Amino acid sequence: MTTPWSRRRDVRRPLASRVAAPREPVDPARIGWRVVRRRAKGMYAAAVARALEGARFDARQDSRHEHLADDTRVRAELAEWERIEQLLADAAPGTVYDPDTDDVVQAELAAEAAAAAAREAELREAARVAARADELQALRELGTLEQTEPREGDEAARDELTRR
Template sequence: MTTPLPSWPPRHADRRTSASRMAVPREPLDPARTGRRWVRRRARGMTADAAVAALDVAPFDTQQNSRFEDLAGDERGPAERGEWEWIARLLADAPPGTAYDPDTDDVVRAELTADAREAGLRELGA
């Protein structure tokens, strides 16, 4: 004699609430901020020449993205290009051979401080 297969989904008498699996509210997505952070990760360790080369490619990427309907009005492309311009200027003013490090960039540190302050205020308000 064969044993019957268990029912699917399993039936348990002690149903638990899914409170531990509830979605946590997140901050809204900011495409421009995402683009700037992507550029900073890419630029880590780049010299001035490499940053200028990346800046030369940025308009092409923005133009390619504009061909897609869902990306045509996206702020990410212009934000990425602006960040490449900032990094290229920063490295052009630095001594030769200096590599970009977002951890030492004052603009990045100010942005992270503002983000932490906003997160603290959201936490207090929640």
């Protein structure tokens, strides 16, 4: 007997719904920077100095263990604490850290947005080429390919058909 909430094991879902979209590779340094910025938001210089000392202590402790000695994230976190400490040292007294006003953070966000836009444009172009290749394939099967007018970008569609 099956219940409404149990899944039947013999029913297979289509492969397309189970396949995850390609993901960006994990960057431990970027994760470390984001963790530090989230923790440092709203901190004064004295609190950042204490956090930097804690990060230095953790780095020294990690250096004693072979599997932690070359941890990219720990080094990135330490470097980010040092950068934030220097940023607040150069700022007016009483300034708190705010990632929204940090030029380095804003430049990284702009670069990430530009890279995402470029990836999106590449995906749109690949979809357009695939659609045109499907159209050319259908015309070839109908026997009317010779009667169609070539379009700009048909070379990429032909390459796609050749690759298939």
